[in-house]
Amino acid sequence: MTEPIEAIEVSKVFSAAGGARREIRAVDGASLTIAAGNCWALTGPSGSGKSTLLALLGALDRPTAGEIRWGGRSLTKMSDIGLAGVRRRWGFLLQAFALLPRLSVWENVSYPLVPLGASRAKRLAAARLVLEPLGLAERQFDRAAVLSGGEQQRVALARALITTPDVLFADEPTNQLDERSADAVLDAFRTLLAAGRTLVVATHDPRLLALATHVGEMAAGQLTCR
Amino acid sequence: MAWLQVALTGVTALRLHPWRSVATTACVVAALAPYLAGLGICGGIARESSEAIEEGADLYVTGMQFGRHVPVPLAAATELADLPGVVKVVPRIVGKLAIGADRHTALVVGMPPEEVPAEASFVSGELFGATDANELIVGGELAARLRLQVGSQVPPFYSNRKGERVSKVVGIFSPAAPLWQANLIFTSFDTAARLFDQPALATEMLVYCRAGSEEELAAAIRRKLHRIADDGSRFDVRVSGRDAARALWTAAAAHRDGLFHLHCLLAVSTGILTVLVTSGFGGTERRQEVGILKTIGWRTDEILFRNVTEGLLLTLAGASLAVLVAWLWLDVFNGWAIANLFVPGLSWRPHVRVPFALTPLPVVLAGLLAWVLVTSGSLYTTWRTAMTPPASVLRSAG
Secondary structure, eight states, rough: OOOOOOOOOEEEEEEESSTTTEEEEEEEEEEEETTTTTTEEEEEETSSSHHHHHHHHSSSSSSSEEEEETTTTTTTOHHHHHHHHHHHEEEEEEEEOOTTTBBBBHHHHHHOOOGOOOHHHHHHHHHHHHHHTTOOOGGGGGGGGSSSSHHHHHHHHHHHHOOOOOOEEEEEETOOOOOHHHHHHHHHHHHHHHOEEEEEEEEEOOHHHHSEEEEEEEEEOOOOOO | OHHHHHHHHHHHHHHHHHHHHHHHHHHHHHHHHHHHHHHHHHHHHHHHHHHOOOOOOOEEEEEEETEEEOOEEHHHHHHHTTTEEEEEEEEEEEEEEEEEETTTEEEEEEOOOOOOOGGGGGGEOOOSSSSSEEEEEEEEHHHHHHOOOOTTTEOOSSSOOTOOOOOEEEEEEOOTTTTGGTTEEOOHHHHHHHHHHHHESSSSSEEETTTOHHHHHHHHHHHHHHHOTSSOOOOOOOOEHHHHHHHHEEEEEEEEHHHHHHHHHHHHHHHHHHHHHHHHHHHHHHHHHHHHHHHTOOOOHHHHHHHHHHHHHHHHHHHHHHHHHHHIIISSSSSTHHHHHHSOOSSOOOOOOOOOOOOOHHHHHHHHHHHHHHHHHHHHHHHHHSSSSSHHHHHHHO
């Protein structure tokens, strides 16, 4: 049975580096609540802490102070195994695609299904299902390394979507894409939101900002919600 | 099922880092092949020694003075032959001589030609005569070093009060003969006595007896040959059977094998360091891969299991290749540059057939060592990376 989709509650989260004397706060006391089914857009200039906050929200990093809760559980105090369980229910689209270049497209896309015990045939079928709407079904057996930047971005998106995540985090998902690829990504996001899923995206793209129900503006690590 | 799927991605992992896989496999082969070849030679020598002991005499009689082995008077052969239970007594001379301009050490064995063991069928040429005609059969290694052939004349290489003679090579052991013949000069008892200028002595008496009478006969021999001369000096004999020969061999083999194991342990330690270095090949790529897997929901134990599977596959590949290389080294290349470490007097490229026995135990042992080599190279670094938050890993991996 699928667990109900829960809100993400963030209270006074900090992410600092550099020690006490030269402390750099990439995220400086951010607080927000991301309700289920909402689309949050984090915007702000380069180096303002968007990606760092997104990584904290997506359980890819631990805050130096503050708390992030999801479904009544504190991600901040969660064990490594617990966090892996959370990540299995979430999807993350990284800015640098983060594909395994020597593997084929379908292998990259279906890697999240491996620890869930899906057989090769099931993984192949599932990969085809998510690659099709992104226009990449014909390239599923190509190596990831030979794809263009736009194609790699869509493969990374397909990988994030293959587990039908409760929450999708996307870092500058349309940044390096041409019009056609960006449209495909936007369509995928709309479908996700229509299914009641949550989307958190760091972006400057006005089309993505238009999609957002909430916008958080980052400046020098501080978040202002509007 | 999930673990099986995770394990299967170990195969994929080999593809992800082809150069690392090749380098690691090469390290495993480089560390294990000499080890396996060495153990194979140890096994071969042990087998030949065991066969020689089984085919040899029932009892070996040598003189004992000052706690050391000394020759036995030749006349003792007749006394021994008269003892009940004795089937045959063969006097034998075994000694060392230097031969050739480079003073190569040769082991001289002299015995009556009618008592020559079956291995003499491995001789090319003919057997020596019964007399002291200085007819020699020479071991393959020694013949190659001294460039001797059947029919070669050997200038006098010994000293005798009655004068020296030119010796004639009547036969040469073929490379297929057992290893003990490598640096041997095999000749008649009389010729050996002449070479050492010891006309009335044998270094030992080989006694063949009826089955089951060994112990009783050994005691009888000790009593029979015990002497106290007029000047009060005492002469005793040492009688040893197959068990004593086996024990002596086992002790010598254990010492040599122990030394070899020690050297291999050093080699494996070096191998671990080398594998650690080779695991550094594509280290950034590997860290990034771990970061990606964590990002998409893999647990640390699943990543480590995948790593162990990858290690097992590399182990299987490395150990199998090492076995193949060791076999080629011993069978096709006849233990070049390794047999001489085990058999004193062999050249780096032996001219005799080096015996070997690749048994399953060393192969399994090699597999385990290979697995230690491979996993020690990557498991810790993978675990450390997997325990770091994926965002930090991906940031540091660029």
